[in-house]
Amino acid sequence: MLGNIILTKLFLVYILYINTNMLIYRSDRPGMNIVISNSSQEPIYEQIARQIKNMIMRGELREGDMLPSIRSLAKELQISVITTKRAYQELENDGYIVTVQGKGSFVAAQNKELLREMRLKIVEEKLAEAVDAAKTIELTLEEMQEMLRILYEEV
Amino acid sequence: MAPILEVKGLKKEFKGFALKNISFTLERGYIMGFIGPNGAGKSTTIKLIMNLLKRDGGEIKVFGLDNIKHEKEIKNRIGFVFDENYFYEELTVAEMKRVIAPLYKNWDDGAFNRYLKKFSLPPDKKIKELSKGMKMKFSLAVALSHNAELLIMDEPTSGLDPIIRSELLDILTSVIQDENKGVFFSTHITSDLDKIADYITFINDGRIIFSCPKDDIFEKYALVRGPKEILNTSIRQYFVGIKENRFGFEGLVKDKHQLNKMFKDGIVIDKPSLDDIMLYFTRRVQNV
Numbered sequence: 551m552l553g554n555i556i557l558t559k560l561f562l563v564y565i566l567y568i569n570t571n572m573l574i575y576r577s578d579r580p581g582m583n584i585v586i587s588n589s590s591q592e593p594i595y596e597q598i599a600r601q602i603k604n605m606i607m608r609g610e611l612r613e614g615d616m617l618p619s620i621r622s623l624a625k626e627l628q629i630s631v632i633t634t635k636r637a638y639q640e641l642e643n644d645g646y647i648v649t650v651q652g653k654g655s656f657v658a659a660q661n662k663e664l665l666r667e668m669r670l671k672i673v674e675e676k677l678a679e680a681v682d683a684a685k686t687i688e689l690t691l692e693e694m695q696e697m698l699r700i701l702y703e704e705v
Numbered sequence: 706m707a708p709i710l711e712v713k714g715l716k717k718e719f720k721g722f723a724l725k726n727i728s729f730t731l732e733r734g735y736i737m738g739f740i741g742p743n744g745a746g747k748s749t750t751i752k753l754i755m756n757l758l759k760r761d762g763g764e765i766k767v768f769g770l771d772n773i774k775h776e777k778e779i780k781n782r783i784g785f786v787f788d789e790n791y792f793y794e795e796l797t798v799a800e801m802k803r804v805i806a807p808l809y810k811n812w813d814d815g816a817f818n819r820y821l822k823k824f825s826l827p828p829d830k831k832i833k834e835l836s837k838g839m840k841m842k843f844s845l846a847v848a849l850s851h852n853a854e855l856l857i858m859d860e861p862t863s864g865l866d867p868i869i870r871s872e873l874l875d876i877l878t879s880v881i882q883d884e885n886k887g888v889f890f891s892t893h894i895t896s897d898l899d900k901i902a903d904y905i906t907f908i909n910d911g912r913i914i915f916s917c918p919k920d921d922i923f924e925k926y927a928l929v930r931g932p933k934e935i936l937n938t939s940i941r942q943y944f945v946g947i948k949e950n951r952f953g954f955e956g957l958v959k960d961k962h963q964l965n966k967m968f969k970d971g972i973v974i975d976k977p978s979l980d981d982i983m984l985y986f987t988r989r990v991q992n993v
Contacts, residue, residue: 588899591976593924621734625878630903631735632918 598637707769709887715763738898741908784853788860794833809851820846858890895979927961931972946985957985
């Protein structure tokens, strides 16, 4: 009987230990940088949502990762709770995160096809930029392809 | 749950000044900034909430309770910072604490000592020997040391240097982390509010101009600069106020989404500060 109680207690402590560890690891992960500009025309909630989206797209935040609470994020960034709430709302509406009442916000399961699609779009945009730049100095397609081949093999 | 602070149709009349129909609401877990020029009625409103003045009409509820009927209970749960010194000048910091502490049910000596240290307040110094900033820090320490649920502060940041102000903002954001407390503070140093406030209530000449989430304000209003030639009577209507100088104009518009319709180009659009908004609203009568 007594043994049982002790076991249960130990188990609970263990669970607590895992949970706190997860929290610390996941919400304070070193890669989670959010930088906001007060002078930008882009509203602050959009800046936050965009940066978290990018982290999810780049795979720095993975499915099930916990996001900081809206209040702690507001405190750290010295902004209004309403702003961070709205940023999370936006992310939730777009399907990037899910919020569990009383537990917190987590990165949602991402549709792999969709993610690939999004990354393809990024590649396409960057290439279009490169083509633009190339055309201003009249670089030929062949020269560009050669450049791309070298870069591709190098990285 | 009842709002932590609810003011409805509040009225107070003095000779030459009146508060007219003041209404606003603060929910738990948020910070509300109360702004307005000198003499707009900020301190009067706060005194009425604290029942230091008698109201002529309307309703004030704190924690869902009438502020006069339940005055004692309410005040136990409020941390109050007033812009004037209301301590005994001849007492030392430690002596003054011994006078105040027994007045509160939930006085926390540990917390008080932590704040004394944090603010570098010498316990054996007399109140009258403290600088203005130090006195403010002392009353802050008192307000924060009895587990108050609601902080009401009248101009807490005036007289404080930027470093202490930033510390104070940090403390205020910590206070609301548990989603159960509220902060209501008046100020005219609006750059502090630009950062942390969730709601802004703007009072001018005894009337509430608006009381809404801060983000809504910045989403709606815009500061516009451009050449004077493009201003005509129909365009002027969109402005809260316009300042003209020899080389052009600057004005505040109520709805920045209409800007595209109004002007094609030749203007610069900026994000207004709360100062800009306050300025244009209070100068409205003279300008447009």
